[in-house]
Structure formats: structure tokens, C-alpha cells
Amino acid sequence: MSRYEALATKPPELHGIEPSIRAAFVLCPKFTLLPYAAFVDSLRHAADEADYSRQIYCKWKIVSEDRKTPIAASCGSLVMPDEEFGDAGDLNFVVVVGGLLPACLELSEAARSFIRGAYESGVAIVGLCTGSFILADMGLLAGRRCTVHHEHQTAFRALFPDVESVSDEMYVSDRGILTCPGGTSALDLAFHLIDTHCGKARAVKGLTSLLIEQHRSTSRFPHRPYGQLAACGNRKVQAAVEIMERHIATPYPISVLANKVGCSERELCRLFMKYGSDSPGDTWRNIRLAHGHWLLLNSDRGIAQIANECGFSDAAHFTRWFKSTFKETPDAFRRRRRIIK
Structure with a gap:
């Protein structure tokens, strides 16, 4: 045999x-x-x-x-x-x-x-x-x-x-x-x-x-609030957004970001306002908040861990900005969505 x-x-x-x-x-x-x-x-x-x-x-x-x-x-x-x-x-x-x-x-x-x-x-x-x-x-x-x-x-x-x-x-x-x-x-x-x-x-x-843990629902893509900037046609803006999305947990000063894409901080701010509606700092923070929003929906991580993964100094800082943007606290948002589901 x-x-x-x-x-x-x-x-x-x-x-x-x-x-x-x-x-x-x-x-x-x-x-x-x-x-x-x-x-x-x-x-x-x-x-x-x-x-x-x-x-x-x-x-x-x-x-x-x-x-x-x-x-x-x-x-x-x-x-x-x-x-x-x-x-x-x-x-x-x-x-x-x-x-x-x-x-x-x-x-x-x-x-x-x-x-x-x-x-x-x-x-x-x-x-x-x-x-x-x-x-x-x-x-x-x-x-x-x-x-x-x-x-x-x-x-x-x-x-x-x-x-x-x-x-x-x-x-x-x-x-x-x-x-x-x-x-x-x-x-x-x-x-x-x-x-x-x-x-x-x-x-x-x-x-x-196929060794797949679970079937992802139709809505389980992380939201890209500034996806249009990532494809706006301006090399410096696109490079800056790409860096922002790669460094959600570790943001750094906009002056450093501007230097990385080959321009001054002032020029980068002007370009972001030309192709979008927010400053580079606001854009980066909102990208991080959107990722936190997605993690609240699609993971069991605690608020403090999510805050850390999204580059906020602590849970209180993350909660303050999340409530300002989404009109409710991260904890309330997670509870409400799970009740709806």
C-alpha cells in the first residue's frame, strides 16, 4: 500500500x-x-x-x-x-x-x-x-x-x-x-x-x-472620514493622509508631518483647507476618532484600550472628544448599538 x-x-x-x-x-x-x-x-x-x-x-x-x-x-x-x-x-x-x-x-x-x-x-x-x-x-x-x-x-x-x-x-x-x-x-x-x-x-x-473565524457583516469596514483627501490628486495632501492613517496610535506635531511630506506647516494647512474643510490637526484627530468608533462597534476592547490605540492620552480625553463629535459617550454609544442589534 x-x-x-x-x-x-x-x-x-x-x-x-x-x-x-x-x-x-x-x-x-x-x-x-x-x-x-x-x-x-x-x-x-x-x-x-x-x-x-x-x-x-x-x-x-x-x-x-x-x-x-x-x-x-x-x-x-x-x-x-x-x-x-x-x-x-x-x-x-x-x-x-x-x-x-x-x-x-x-x-x-x-x-x-x-x-x-x-x-x-x-x-x-x-x-x-x-x-x-x-x-x-x-x-x-x-x-x-x-x-x-x-x-x-x-x-x-x-x-x-x-x-x-x-x-x-x-x-x-x-x-x-x-x-x-x-x-x-x-x-x-x-x-x-x-x-x-x-x-x-x-x-x-x-x-x-478556509480557516475563517467568522463571516464579517456588510458594515465592518473601518470608516474613512477623509477618503476624498486620500485621492484628491495633490501629492502632499495624499501623503499626509496616508501617514495619518498609518499612525493612528502615535500622532505627532503637524510641523513634523509637514516636514515629512516636504512642505511647511503653513502650506500644509492651506492645502488641507483647499481640498477639504478641516485643518491637518482636526483631520488627524477625526481619523483617530472614526477608528475608535469602529472599534466600539466591532471589538470587545475596553474604553481605555481603545483610547490608547487611537492615540489619546487617556480614556477621559478620548471620551470628551468622542462625545463632542458623536453627541454621546463611547460607553453609551456601545450600549445603545448592542441593544439595537
Whole structure:
């Protein structure tokens, strides 16, 4: 007996099970590999018992114009399609995987026709990463909400003013179109769909197999109150905001910050007022308060620990500024939200 034969256990027989999720993936030019891999592997683990990976409870395929031509990801990896575009009637999801801009917007007319036909047939459309740009470019997001990565928010709003875009939610579902900003948020959207369509047992099985502690809710992104400054186009302002967000626990004088981005304190203050409405000092404090707000919602840390992690000298100092900004104390805010939940 080979030393590996013990690993080749026979999977249990499962007959007559109709898959609850039937998805087709459309990979755009230079698509991002992580959102695709996160989503499809979530389906794989939920689709069968143990780790046999049969497509039983979930089925999926990659569709393209030419099933013999591999599709290149942004990292250079090549993925082969399974089928050419055809009838979407047996599907309940079409997953559009975005990627590098503007390359992903070069999605072919054949692919766009397939997506539009699926949508018109009542198939739910999922946009991963910059898939939201593709769907908006096709007119499918007009008058809808979607979620966009904070790095692309300014460009998205300029291109598609008729779409309400957010960057502080894991995923958004609006009338048959679901979007997520990419990265690991694709896991959360996938498990939301698995939970909804296949049941909690399938979702828990997938989470456990992927060593994920819990399914994050749609609102568990830390809020970025100055996300527009991070993408305003001014190098010094953007660099300053990036430093602020990296040093939430250890803020330092604005004069030092200005020196780090290559200008005087006076010039930095002028630039912040030009591109925003607050001074650099107020901006940094509000970024730290927003992080404290998020920790109060999404962690069990004590007020003193949160104050320390957000760069406040003590709990009293944090509480004073939190109440001034959010109109209630951190303790009252946490109690009220937990009662509501």
C-alpha cells in the first residue's frame, strides 16, 4: 500500500441534489486574481462534503468568447475558460471580475452582451473589484447603490454621477446587482450568498474549511472620514493622509508631518483647507476618532484600550472628544448599538 493511499478516501454518494448556486464567471482583461480565487474557493468548499470539491450544492464555470484562449490576470497568471458564451438561462448568478483600470473596461462586446442578456433574463449580477466600473459603464447601476474601493472612489463618482457609490461597506446588494470592492471582501459576499441560497450549514462548512473565524457583516469596514483627501490628486495632501492613517496610535506635531511630506506647516494647512474643510490637526484627530468608533462597534476592547490605540492620552480625553463629535459617550454609544442589534 502506497504511503499516500490513505489520503484517497472514497467520497460519499450524493444523488438527486439540485445545486442552489449556479454561477458563471466573466473575467475581464487584467482581472485581479484574489477576488476571483476568494469567491470561487468559497463556492468550492461549500459545494461538497469534506474536501472532495465536487460541484454538488454549487456549480460554476468560466465563460469567454474562446474557450481555447487563456485569460491573463493582472499578476500574469493564466486561467483557461470552461465554455464559450451561451444561454444564461440555467444560471442564477453571473460574476463579473474586474481588475486593472482602464484595461478592465476593454471587456468585449460579446462579454457585455452576455452580461446584459443574463440581467434581462432575471439572473443576479455580481461585480467584484472594479467590476462595478464595468456594470456602471453598461448602464446597469444607474440609480442604484454600489460599493467601490476607496482608491477608486473619486474616479468612479466623476465617471458615473448617477450611481450612489460607497467605500465603507463590504458589499452592497441593490435590486439584483451585488458589488464588493475586491480583496478579501469577495469572501464575505460569497458567504452571504451561500448562506442565503444554500443554508447556514453550507456557509459554516465553507468558513471552517478556509480557516475563517467568522463571516464579517456588510458594515465592518473601518470608516474613512477623509477618503476624498486620500485621492484628491495633490501629492502632499495624499501623503499626509496616508501617514495619518498609518499612525493612528502615535500622532505627532503637524510641523513634523509637514516636514515629512516636504512642505511647511503653513502650506500644509492651506492645502488641507483647499481640498477639504478641516485643518491637518482636526483631520488627524477625526481619523483617530472614526477608528475608535469602529472599534466600539466591532471589538470587545475596553474604553481605555481603545483610547490608547487611537492615540489619546487617556480614556477621559478620548471620551470628551468622542462625545463632542458623536453627541454621546463611547460607553453609551456601545450600549445603545448592542441593544439595537
